[in-house]
Amino acid sequence: MRAMVYRGPYKIRVEEKDIPAIEHPNDAIVRVTLAAICGSDLHLFHGMMPDTRIGHTFGHEFIGVVEQVGSSVQNLAVGDRVVVPFNIFCGSCWFCARGLYSNCHNVNPNATAVGGIYGYSHTTGGYDGGQAQYVRVPFADVGPALIPDWMSDEDAVLLTDAVPTGYFGAQLGEIVEGDTVVVFGAGPVGLVAAQSSWLMGAGRVIVIDHLDYRLEKARTFAHAETYNFAEYDDIVVEMKKTTDHLGADVAIDAVGAEADGNLLQHVTTAKFKLQGGSPIALNWAIDSVRKGGTVAVVGAYGPIFSAVKFGDALNKGLTLRMNQTPVKRQWPRLFEHVRNGYLKPSELVTHRFPLEDIAEGYHVFSAKLDGCIKPLVVPSAA
């Protein structure tokens, strides 16, 4: 089969690989019909995630058709069209039994601090991902769901991560009616977090980024007020001014490890890998939110230390809430919201790249060229 493979920082190519095999009785093999590149894939692409091995196939956002099932699979059959959450999870460990699918204890031998994720280095279990023609899907009875007939492929592929993560971020904010919510980052996750904040009763939603084309999307897709932090000397002061100097009730970090806005933080992290994440957006969130407020973090950070302004968080009495999203737990509600038109994931898609051109797809997304917000990947056999 054809598959994207990592060749070192900033370098990937498409190679011929063996079609994955059933390795456990509850595995399925899925033929990928559509995949996406996630902003967090860029952390791998840039060589920031420890134990990203040469030859690894990325991709935790994909949908497809079941090609083969293991002997114990009961809930899926060959030919089913499925959406697969980015989390790999067993369903039965202490964490899964309580709905923390992203914290499964039975799927990642390499680390206890993170669950299993497709195509996201060996730090998350060493599973090849879905930017390929085929992918191994462990615990097929637990993770995947059938794609409803009414749902488009583009909506479905965005329900594997970006949309649930944005929606989960708004939930972590514990928004109550009339709250002012500031979302840092106008990528797909931030845009969905902003729109989801309205669903949860926000009275005001502000989105902050430095890319004008994404801020324009925040105004049209998420009906949000926007601020381009590059146009202000100090975005934290602007947030104070616009909230009558109290600060926002809730701040959501939808940026994560490669945040821009402070050259030293960015370069020490993204270029020289001296921090697990460049916590610029997180620090701005901590400083922009009011005392006693909530900071929700859904931007992805690596496992190494980061220079977070923890003292301010303590002194302000903040609630910090975060996790990788337990995707399947969000699906029933999100399927309803998509069907009702409250969330329109496919409107985030700006580019489609054939698998063979995936290196260009990564560069366009990474360098933010051509108005790119969400690039999809189409395997050649799809």
Place this chain on the structure above:
Amino acid sequence: MAYTPHKPPLAEPIEKLRERIPGWGVDLNPEDRPSVPKLQFRDDLSGAHWEFPERQPEKWPRERSIEHKFLTPVFGTAQPPRGLSGAIRRFSYATYSEGRAAHWLLLIAADRVDAWENHLKSFLTRRPDNPITQTGVRSEFTHHGLKSRLGTTRTDRVHQVLDPVIVAGPWVVAAALAFSGVGKLVRSLRS
């Protein structure tokens, strides 16, 4: 407004928001959100028909965190550790917990060693690594590289100039070392 007990009034009343924003308030009740409360026991184990999953065969000694009690029953089998990078990775997993910086720094060092092991190996194949095609940099010419940056306030322009240095720098250094090494060898053979 002075610092009083009152919250500043909303610029836009709730009724207007409800009219303007599709779905405003459909998840208004904080108790009725999918991840509230955080811990919710799932009686059906989300479709699992086991309490502890059957174990996947371990075909080589699978590296694992020493914070785990045992090898997890299911695990990825992509890219088994090999060569010097594999030895560094095995050492890191066997020696340091996830709580130790040494664990992660060794893994990052192994990643760089792995890259060079594979770059060198690729030169023995008919498809050597090619930083031009593999970086996707050609899209600068097909996807408005200049237009995407000029006339904007985007802040990443400052550090994007470092990317070619990070990608090409080690190749240039390696080529210079190789050239100088070959030169020295030729000179020593002649003398």
